[in-house]
Amino acid sequence: MTMAFREWDQPRFRLAFGSLALLFFLVLHAMSLQGSEFAVDRPIPVQLRPLQVAEGHESQLGAGGNSLVLGGNRHREARAELRFVLPPRQNDSPNWVVWVRRVPLERVQLRLGEYWASPVRSFLTPSPGEGTLPVAYLFRLPTTWEGEIRIEIEASALRATSLRPEVVSEDLADRYLQRATIVTAMAYASLLTLAVVMLALFFASRDVSFLSFFGFLTVSVLQIAGYNGHLYLFDGFGLLAQFGGAGLQAMALLFEISALQIVLRYSELEQFKPNHAKAINLACVVLLLVAGVILAWGARSDGVTAWVIPVCWGVGGVIGLYSLAEAWQRRVPMAGAVLVTAGVLVLAAFFSEAAGYGVIPGSLWIHYGYQIATVLCAAMIGVGLISRISKYRQQRDSEQRARADSERRLYREAIRSELLTALQSELRGASEDEIQPIALRLMLEHLRRIVPTTTTVALARGYHGRDTLSVQPVAYLDGVQAGLNPRLQMIRQQLAGSIELQHPVTKPGESVPVAIEAVVALPLRPPAWGMVLLERSGATVFHPEELNIARELARLMVVQVDEAVAAQHLRHTAEVDALTGALNRRSLDLALTRSFLHGHRHGQPTSVLFVDIDHFKAVNDRLGHACGDHCLRSLARILREQLGEEDLFGRYGGEEFLAILPGRQTEMARAIAEQMRIAVESADVQWQDHKVPLTVSIGVATQLSHESQPQPTVERADKALYAAKRTGRNRVQVARAVFQSRPATA
Incomplete structure (x- = not known):
């Protein structure tokens, strides 16, 4: 491992x-060597003879006959006779002691009849003379003893054990103690x-x-x-x-x-x-x-x-x-x-x-x-x-790495969610021309939060019929565009071959890189293509995980742009008349309601122009419905060109059109209607190399101060239109306060 x-x-x-x-x-080896140095100073041989204890049981000797075995009963004593021979006393003769290794004994004592008795030693109560760390029971023998000596040893054990008495000199006993x-x-x-x-x-x-x-x-x-x-x-x-x-x-x-x-x-x-x-x-x-x-x-x-x-x-x-x-x-x-x-x-x-x-x-x-x-x-x-x-x-470390990975994933998911929310929010109300610039900008802003870069570039060519370039920071736009244009063909070829490279950027004449550049492809359907270019100062390359993040955010951005463009087309289909490109009846009704409520609330009346093509049925009957459709498209364009940016224009039904003029009084509305009538009358509408003469009749009505809904004003405009047709057509008629009902076959 x-x-x-x-x-x-x-x-x-x-x-x-x-x-x-x-x-x-x-240390143990040193002790053994120390003992061998004094090989001549050996213990005196001791013979043990078991004696009967007070209860009448004879003590037992251990293996070899040189140790006394004691049971675990603290009230039982073991007795034995020690027989040994001390050498004759001389001036340099050592003092002799009986050495007994310190085993768990309640008491132990040596005795020679009534003549001599050693101090009582106990395992439980060490005596001060036994040293700092007592390791044995020592019994000093009288210095006058010599020759054959017979003494008794009496002991009682705290647990099963055996004791082996040895007769040694004091010097040898000291060495035993040291060991x-x-x-x-x-x-x-x-x-x-x-x-x-x-x-x-x-x-x-x-x-x-x-x-x-x-x-x-x-x-x-x-x-x-x-x-x-x-x-x-x-x-x-x-x-x-x-x-x-x-x-x-x-x-x-x-x-x-x-x-x-x-x-x-x-x-x-x-x-x-x-x-x-x-x-x-x-x-x-x-x-x-x-x-x-x-x-x-x-x-x-x-x-x-x-x-x-x-x-x-x-x-x-x-x-x-x-x-x-x-x-x-x-x-x-x-x-x-x-x-x-x-x-x-x-x-x-x-x-x-x-x-x-x-x-x-x-x-x-x-x-x-x-x-x-x-x-x-x-x-x-x-x-x-x-x-x-x-x-x-x-x-x-593994847990920390897992926690760090989890935090990075959470942060990455948070950035992704924030980008998704921002794209959905800002693209919802954007026009089709604004969708791509907004989306590319948001993607780069969120990408820079998670992938450190010096410069980030997003380029889309032919995407929904548009070319878009976005740079972060924006201040680098001109310089990036000038340096990027000569390289676009090479980059496109690399991306077409599924080659996403990162390479060092060096200054002219130098070999030391000043930055690292990486290119990631935008997932666009051909022939459109695009890229995300990342540049980072220094020599630190982009980690594959960072490039994966760029791909993920780019993929998310492309999906949201496609959905926003599709929604724009869907809204356009739902709001615009398919034939003329003007607003349809539903969109006009909604616009009328909003304009009248706003005018009633702020005291700014709205005027309505009801436009009808004169003798349009005859055009269809004489030249055909294809010519009629061409005339409707041409008139819708001509009429729309006469209105301002805030004015609304749509096809109300058949050959009838409606213009909504927010904040316009009656006189201004009448002037605009007259301008529209003249424009149609003078228009050169061609069909199969023949001019189709067209005129319109227009009814004008203005919102009254007490009106918050458009129906009364629209009805007055419709009646004014009927009055214009009844009095000769190709004219503008302003609604009076009260009109007669319009016949069903006007």
Whole structure:
């Protein structure tokens, strides 16, 4: 598994932990060399003979006959006779002491009948003379003793253990003390150093795994301190001592619980094997209950704990090794090393228990082996957890990238939505000539918000019959147009071949690029074509995602332009008479209503001109309907040319036309009508090389002050038109206040 974390997952950190382990072994090797230097100063051979205890049961010796086995009942004592021979006293003869490794004993004492008795030593109450970190029970023998010596040793155990008394010189005892003290100090220092590192990593990463491992290391320190008897150095009020051996057994179970929990987190079973994780958690709860029962029962639980504790340790060891083996198969960082050191730890604990029951002889390595294995296993787990930081960092980076991608997509979608809204809003009321310039401008404005550019150009050629160029910023329009025109043919050929390029822009005579230019095609139907040209100062090329954004916004713009043009055509079809191109009847009715309401509200009357072609039926009958249609188109054009920009003109039906003159009084309306009549009369309307003479009659009516609806005014104009036709046609007639009804056959 490749690790890429730049801060913690570097070789120097693994080297640091490796150096810690190497230093540990060097210290142990130095101690062994130190012992070999004084090979001539060896312990005096001691023979043990078991004696009967007060209850009438004979004490038992361990394997090899050089250790005394004690049961877990604190009210049972073991007694044995120590037989050894001291050399004759000389001036340089050393002082002799009886060395007993510090094991969990409620009391231990040496006695020579009624003549001599040593001080009583206890595991629960270390004496001041035993040193800062007591590692043994020392009994100094009288300096006058020599020859064969027989003394008794009496001891009672807090838990199943064995003691091996040795008679050594004070110098050799000091070396023993140095060895054992260095081992225990190194164990404490290593575990506490790891604990501080894990706590710092927890505050730095907020990963609960480091806090859990810190808890495991703390419990490990307490367990080792309790097993060595150093925990009772801080028990000034005797609170821990009152639990006796039960406290040690409960502490061992708590250590097992913390070990299973850290293995559970390290092997990630909760993620990959949730059922196994639940079983381990349940087992930890059971162990916690057992520890509580042991503390509650105290000495009464000794008979049960003698077999319960080994069973718990065995089952816990199997579960832990299985979990680590499964983690090793999933290639969890350092799982192989942790599995090996955990196996060593289980074996060391087994040998320690075996030595406690006297099955195998005890030694320095057996007594402290599990402590050394605990340190090494903890170091491997620590390295593994630190190595996993890179995984967390990769996950965090992946999440950050995903979040950034999501934010970019959201921002991109927001720009797209804003562009869509702006296009729909501004193109709705735009004329057909304004649609493309507005759309290109809006597209470039929104594109520049998401794609940083120096200059952005949009060009459309032959699009809906128009050529349009838009530049952002607008101030660069002239310069861009001058530089773009010579290149249009080449760019069109590239786009026709589906080649969208970006290339560096250099100044004449220079090779260093001053900008990067990219071209994206507008999705237009041939023969129309278009492009979006992006230019960015510097040498930073456009990311493919940026070009995709330009394509997406261009596609959106083209769709909206097509829809706006189609809507314009649809509106034109719905509002304009198909034959003459003037407004149709429906559009005229709507325009009349709006104009009259506005005139009534603001006191600006509207005038209406009702126009009818004279004798038009005769034209159709004599020259045909095709000629009639031609005459209608020609007259509509002629009549419209006589009106102003604010005036409205349309075909009211058949050969009748209607003109709406907002804000025009009667006299001005009459003048415009007369101008229209003269224009038609003098018009040269040709049909098949023959002039078609045409005239019109026009009725004029003006909105009265109390009128808000157009119907009365239109009716008056219609009656005025009838009056003009009745009095000879080809004339303008202004409506009077009251007219006679118009016959149906006017």
